Amino acid sequence: MNAKLRLAAVAIATSLVLAACGSSGGSDESTTDATATTGAESTGPVVIGSTNEPTSLQRNVGGSSGISETTTRNVYEGLTSIDDSGAVINTLAKDVEVSEDGLTYTFTLQDGVTFHDGTPLTSKDAAWSVSEIISEESQAARANDLRVITDIATPDDATLVLTLERPTQSLLFFLASVTIVKDGDKENTSDNGTGPFQLEEWVQGSHMTLVRNENYWGDAAKAEEVSFQFYEDETAMNNALLTGQLDLVIQQSNPDQLAQFEGNPEFVITEGNSIKKFVWTFNNKEEPFTDVRVRQALYKAINREAILSAVWGEYGQVIGSMPPVSEPWYDESFAEIHAYDPDAATALLDEAGIDGLEFSIQYVAGDTNEIIVQQIKSDLAAVGVTLNLQPIDDATWYEAVYTNKDYESTLMDHNNPRDVLWYANPEFYWQYDNKDVQDLKVASDEAATEEEQIEAIHSLSEIIAEEAPSAWLFMAPQIRIASADITGFPADKNAEPFYVAQITRTN
């Protein structure tokens, strides 16, 4: 309940900000001209800037967030989806029936759905797409979560029946990441989507163009054409927005760039919740991080408020456990558990018999991370701990830290929905092994109701908050900047897809 209220509050706050921007624009004479000029170009495609380009159209290779951000829900649809508020909704499934024991899910498909090449959608296509992600060859990040499915049946063209090994509350959530393509297809193409947009072209390193699907089974998209323009360099992207080459930038990752848009009536800046958490993780299998007191001391030694404000100023939210604000098991009070307290940190280190501790932090080099590690380093120095900075690049992080677990501590931003559950996996790179946490994960899966599930994951999040296998720093704000005549995009990011069917240009 609490979380919903908070969401509503954020929504209201956002709309107030929007209204404020709008009215300040109207009061200025020179703005009217600007709006008139942009209005004249309103027929063109909506062009969206992003630094997160898809890597491949191949299905079930990794968890490329670029492909789901641009195409899931827009071009390729799942049986279910996660909507902009973070709720699981039916999409290609018109109806889902769950058996009493929670082991059988019967999906009835929507009527009259056709693929973009005109072929009608049948349950065979859905069965193929689900079987593909759980197959032995699947390299999809969600494969293991879905391998609870033991049988896939298609009694008729409109019905799909999934049988599970054990009940799981998360099935419909995980199915949202499984897009349905034609029976046998291993690649996303211009032909095999069912969404409100059809993929027209993707020119690697440049752009991806989507055109409206005029035969869409649901409500048609508002814009005739939407395209994503990809950038390596954020400055280049913002320059393009400033000069009118772009209509919208999905995400700003650097607050320094905001100043040039603030107070400019031609642009609207929205701030919402994200699922991007900055996490300083200890190698829980390495001395001295095996000692819970050491981890707690290190967590208490750092001033998260100061770190967040150094990076983002007024924006963002300090967190004390993995869940971001939008997840139903988020709890504000987690942040208080190991609130900034250098004296308590020193006392805990003494108690653990640790003196003159020195260790390293591996982090992906970049402006934001650089600010964060410098702050951590000076906070730790104040309690007599020496931190050695080891900047690396992304690919090295995956190999050294993620795969080989060869590190002492590391800083990483995590972007996956519900990734708090990874603390129940002792094999995961943080190597945190806690039976209670693992039991709670199972309990959350097997929960009979959603409330029970929420409660279990809440308890899990609380245990880790207490035990500090990682030091969660803050949730980054989702900051988008749009040309003032663009509406219909969500301020929050609660799931990977960026849904563009409601985006339109107003005059």
Place this chain on the structure above:
Amino acid sequence: MVRFIALRLAALIASLVLASAVIFYVLRKLPGESAGATLGVGTTVDQLDLLRAELGTDLPVWQQYTSWIASLFDGSTTSFISREPVSELITSKLPITLPLSIAAFVVAVLISIPLGVIAGVYRESVVGVVVSALSQLGLAIPVFWVGLLLVWWFALRERWLPSGGFPRTGWEDPGAAITSLVLPVVTIAIAMSSVMVRYIRSATIDVVQSDYIRTARSLGYSMWGALARHGLRNGAVPVVAILGIELATSLLGAVVVENVFALPGLGTLLLTAVTGRDFPVVQNLVLLLTVVVLVMNFLVELLQRAIDPRLQATSAAGASA
């Protein structure tokens, strides 16, 4: 001459084989692997192994090397990440990078030859000193910074030119394509001409101070007349060498500049390939650049021999000895 070309060709092939091995080896020594970078957080060790087997990165290094070399001959090298043929990726970027480098080179030559000669001839007057100082400045300022400055003035402030990007329809609209290349071309040209001015200046000084110019002038030629009659050919030999190298480096300059101007060319391709450890793309691109540099050197040598027949005599003597 035939013997010379045959020798150079053999050296060229030997260099390429060596270069390919070095490129391959160095990339394998780089920390980080493509499989991890592709799959991302959330995947399991088993899935990594599956992908490694699919890409062939689990094979012994020599075997990976030989299969890469084999793939060069039938053009079947494919990207680790997008799984597209590398040759297609590269050719799709050429319509941007090639005009960019060549135009930058031409502009740089047009700027630096007159400036370099002026700086050399009037090296002790104000004009010469100013040109020299400007070229020093051009050398000292990083290329990307020049780019940012140009963007700020011409795109953000004056709105005369686009801040970056390339038309999606490519060269179908030549006007739009050309305007989007103006700032990048100027940026590379500034950096390149700074280097070239300095070489041309010192080549000019050598010529101006030479005995044959003094003799020519004592015979009644004006300074410019003497330079035109005797200086050009003599001064051209070292200048052609540096121009050849610069033409090759203009391709490398594109790597930095394409990033600043968000141009989807070879430079951007190389950058994303390195970041993602997409080794086949990096290997083929770097090898291609090596070929360009080596071939350029070869052409420069031929050109120098055509300009100065004395070179032919010496190398012929050297070869027969």
